[in-house]
Amino acid sequence: MARTRTAAPGDLLTRVAGERQTGALTVGGHPGGAVYVFEGRVIYAESSSAPGVGELLTSSGRLAGRTWQSALDLGASGARVGRLLVEQGHLTQGELELCVLGATYDAAYFVLADRSAPAEFRPGARHWLGPVVHIDAAAVDREVSRRVRLLDDIFPNPLIDVAPVIPVARPPRERVTITAPQWELLVQADGQRTPADLAQLLGRAGYAIIQELRRMAAAGLIEPPETRAPDSPEFVRLPQPRGVSVPLARSAAPVPVISGPEPVARHPPPHGDQRPNRDQRPNADPPPHGDPPPAPPGEHNSGPIRPPRLARRKPGAKLPKEMAGESPPVHQGADEVLLKRIRTALRALR
């Protein structure tokens, strides 16, 4: 019975719930996501704009990453990850239920708020978390509509929910009062991170982030998205090309030797300037031990210059600080967020 129907997400959810079906309601569009239904009751929802149960539990430090991972490995195929965590004593039933309830309503907002998004129902699909809570589908739908209204009551500009967050360079008043969550947002907003990025980074509910952002927009503390004119580039931090400006500032430092007597000068670079230019280390020349991150690929990596080899290190020794950190990621948080999402997506495929 491989039915695929297209209708407004909320209406489709109500219909499959009325028929007491089990499966996944997948919704396209931005950000899209899925609502999982078990015998007509909503058991979970996920969306890329809302941190899932795993992100909430691990980013807060409530669970160690490996605890979560091993529960996933063990329980994902049998759809009993949630139960495992409680049975193994990592979480109380109350914590698990509250966390799943929070994550489900949070994701449901992002999945169901756009009533024009394409939706289809995949009967039989189960979520690896397993049924932890059973929520009335009509209550979910009602709550989503209420949350949409709540946001518009604060500050009616939905662009704030998706646009990169840019704090204003100068507050509009002499004295401003912000809450702790708003402080966290302002500290982490780098002009590129979207509200979804910030939610994943901070491990906070996506809706709560948007609420705070709308409040800050109302207070004039973040730039309203539509007035970000392209002719004011000084306020927009463009992504920096990686690893290009690094060698000029750092090339004077000698390559440090971690262990072993072999001095670096034994392998001077062919050019006379004695510069051990680390950024010209080709990718095809892996250091002897350890697994250092490869240099970012780029034209400047493929020159004819053979750089000095790395000093031999003990197995497991860390790469010298100067080399390991040779091209600091410009917006590490966004990368982490991306990695996390890829990992989550891969897990879901299992």
Add this chain to the structure above:
Amino acid sequence: MPGVDHCLQEAMTIPGAVGASIVDYTTGFPVATTGAAPNEDHEAAAAGTAEVVQAANSRSLFVSAVPHDLLEDLIITTAGGYHLLRLVQTEFDSRLVLYVWLDRVRGNLAVARRTMQRLADELVAQR
């Protein structure tokens, strides 16, 4: 292992308890409810609960008098009843409050407050 429903059942055993719920106070949404609600409307009660918690939380007078102070309880007394709000502190990100409505005549404020403290702790603590 006590879950959310168990916690609310226990709350209803508090002498004088008329209704109980767990409310997300950023959205004013009742995550779980049991028993009666003021005006027979748990959702409206939750919305009101949320506003009260936010009002207390956003007035630095109450929660910032000393560093790292935290809001614990809010107690509202009326001629006919007691309304007790106990913040549930989870390690992961959530903003939840346990709400119990007590009958004024049968309810005992001190007993109810201590029971709610235990329930809110047990809900999230390893035992």
